[in-house]
Amino acid sequence: MIQIFVTGGTFDKEYNFVTGKLFFQDSNLPEMLDRGRCTLDLNVRTLMMVDSLEITDLDRENIANNCRGVETNQILITHGTDTMVETAEYLAQKAIAGKTIVLTGAMIPYAFGSSSDGFFNLGSALAFVQALPPGVYVAMNGRYFNWDAVQKNRSTGYFEAV
Amino acid sequence: MIQIFVTGGTFDKEYNFVTGKLFFQDSNLPEMLDRGRCTLDLNVRTLMMVDSLEITDLDRENIANNCRGVETNQILITHGTDTMVETAEYLAQKAIAGKTIVLTGAMIPYAFGSSSDGFFNLGSALAFVQALPPGVYVAMNGRYFNWDAVQKNRSTGYFEAV
Amino acid sequence: MIQIFVTGGTFDKEYNFVTGKLFFQDSNLPEMLDRGRCTLDLNVRTLMMVDSLEITDLDRENIANNCRGVETNQILITHGTDTMVETAEYLAQKAIAGKTIVLTGAMIPYAFGSSSDGFFNLGSALAFVQALPPGVYVAMNGRYFNWDAVQKNRSTGYFEAV
Amino acid sequence: MIQIFVTGGTFDKEYNFVTGKLFFQDSNLPEMLDRGRCTLDLNVRTLMMVDSLEITDLDRENIANNCRGVETNQILITHGTDTMVETAEYLAQKAIAGKTIVLTGAMIPYAFGSSSDGFFNLGSALAFVQALPPGVYVAMNGRYFNWDAVQKNRSTGYFEAV
Numbered sequence: 151m152i153q154i155f156v157t158g159g160t161f162d163k164e165y166n167f168v169t170g171k172l173f174f175q176d177s178n179l180p181e182m183l184d185r186g187r188c189t190l191d192l193n194v195r196t197l198m199m200v201d202s203l204e205i206t207d208l209d210r211e212n213i214a215n216n217c218r219g220v221e222t223n224q225i226l227i228t229h230g231t232d233t234m235v236e237t238a239e240y241l242a243q244k245a246i247a248g249k250t251i252v253l254t255g256a257m258i259p260y261a262f263g264s265s266s267d268g269f270f271n272l273g274s275a276l277a278f279v280q281a282l283p284p285g286v287y288v289a290m291n292g293r294y295f296n297w298d299a300v301q302k303n304r305s306t307g308y309f310e311a312v
Numbered sequence: 313m314i315q316i317f318v319t320g321g322t323f324d325k326e327y328n329f330v331t332g333k334l335f336f337q338d339s340n341l342p343e344m345l346d347r348g349r350c351t352l353d354l355n356v357r358t359l360m361m362v363d364s365l366e367i368t369d370l371d372r373e374n375i376a377n378n379c380r381g382v383e384t385n386q387i388l389i390t391h392g393t394d395t396m397v398e399t400a401e402y403l404a405q406k407a408i409a410g411k412t413i414v415l416t417g418a419m420i421p422y423a424f425g426s427s428s429d430g431f432f433n434l435g436s437a438l439a440f441v442q443a444l445p446p447g448v449y450v451a452m453n454g455r456y457f458n459w460d461a462v463q464k465n466r467s468t469g470y471f472e473a474v
Numbered sequence: 475m476i477q478i479f480v481t482g483g484t485f486d487k488e489y490n491f492v493t494g495k496l497f498f499q500d501s502n503l504p505e506m507l508d509r510g511r512c513t514l515d516l517n518v519r520t521l522m523m524v525d526s527l528e529i530t531d532l533d534r535e536n537i538a539n540n541c542r543g544v545e546t547n548q549i550l551i552t553h554g555t556d557t558m559v560e561t562a563e564y565l566a567q568k569a570i571a572g573k574t575i576v577l578t579g580a581m582i583p584y585a586f587g588s589s590s591d592g593f594f595n596l597g598s599a600l601a602f603v604q605a606l607p608p609g610v611y612v613a614m615n616g617r618y619f620n621w622d623a624v625q626k627n628r629s630t631g632y633f634e635a636v
Numbered sequence: 637m638i639q640i641f642v643t644g645g646t647f648d649k650e651y652n653f654v655t656g657k658l659f660f661q662d663s664n665l666p667e668m669l670d671r672g673r674c675t676l677d678l679n680v681r682t683l684m685m686v687d688s689l690e691i692t693d694l695d696r697e698n699i700a701n702n703c704r705g706v707e708t709n710q711i712l713i714t715h716g717t718d719t720m721v722e723t724a725e726y727l728a729q730k731a732i733a734g735k736t737i738v739l740t741g742a743m744i745p746y747a748f749g750s751s752s753d754g755f756f757n758l759g760s761a762l763a764f765v766q767a768l769p770p771g772v773y774v775a776m777n778g779r780y781f782n783w784d785a786v787q788k789n790r791s792t793g794y795f796e797a798v
Contacts, residue, residue, distance in 0.1 A: 294443070
């Protein structure tokens, strides 16, 4: 069984046509898994719905506790890209032994249709969580990075090995 | 480096608005990799553009030769779903030692927009080809299957372990 | 009040992922009107769901009867493009006096997403049915044509004045 | 010939994946007209690319001058919805006699794909500009409104007759 924890981020942002602002509603994950015709044994739980710039260490402790609390060793976390690396680092240092934890997100909201990278990233992250050995990883741009060897380039929006 | 071989299949079918029939034009892969913001080192080569019901053992020998001929050990093949398992079996029996070969496709053409599973499957297959040990695999429905342990259920359209 | 009669055509074709064939399910019109945020007073009724190459004069008599039978003078008909002009001619000759009847359709199914012309054509046809004087018209390619001054160019797929 | 003046608005907003903000790039109109398979004789000119909350009376005078300056009597203006009615009123009071001027826009950016009303509104507005008598109109929600008989309901986002 694979556990998916939803934390928000661009991945799940929607457009409010009255205010013209981006906001969070329900996660797009169930629809995406359905469209992907996914037959994996999955459990999806929303932990929070926030912009990753607003994620605090208290939130990260909450995520870590949830990772520890589930029986499965395969965990996928959807997360905003701005602080995805910080959360990966936090989880790695909490020494959640024996679990494969993959964080992914999107640069363009899934709700924005044919320009979004989210659906591709979800397929990629679900595969990595099944096939990689225990550890904490970031899956973006078709690649996976160990938590301590990645940074987001804030001017290009791409993740890079460091 | 990852080698991608394109063979056609529903994945790359387009709609001809004059005849109302499905047909093949250029592969959607370059656009999909761009949209997926993919930064992997990839080489894409189209071997054929056919419905997989029309793939012969001569075609399969061509695919096998191409798999042998490239230096890389990571090979992704886009393929129609109807005979994807047969091609996987053929490649496995040709004993292409030491290479990870992943076949994927789509149930709904990528060109048909927001209902297609193709973009998800591509992300998934690219991840599996990086993370799985040498062997021949089918990647569909978010999962991977060993070539000798999978069948397509022709009434539901899902791939199943056997 | 505007009466919409649905007869099928490419406009409403769907892709069957098991057989790989196009087929008809329910009309996309309710979803399209919702997405168009349409607040017109509309009544939608499906008369048939067929490829327009299969429409017979019996079917056309059925459509004509329905046009006569409704009280409103504003009628929109979704129809396959191949025989749209024939049906327009049939309705015009049945001398349904005092009614504005607009036929429209699509060259690419609405279900095929971001390449379809259907949503644009629907907006166009709904506007023409409100603003044109009584008569029978074809609305395609952003334009309207009188029933007796139009033909479909079968090699390009565009409607032309004759 | 129909003259289209582009002024910006939600219709043409794009998503900047680096900053996460909405912004203006080139207008989507050429792509939309192509997708709509539009064969009308059109001239498209971008006058400004702004959020309609930022449109001043100086901008409106610029729009009015352009309306007067073109020879054609059929003019379509894409415009943000927030002050669309104000601009319609301004143009009406400038007494541009003998011209049919239709303003339209979108509640959801065209670039956001399958949820946007923009493509439907464009089809609708292009039809109204061909079929309505001289005057200044707002075309939204599938309907047309005279400039002096419409308001935008800011809590629902729908245009209403007053």
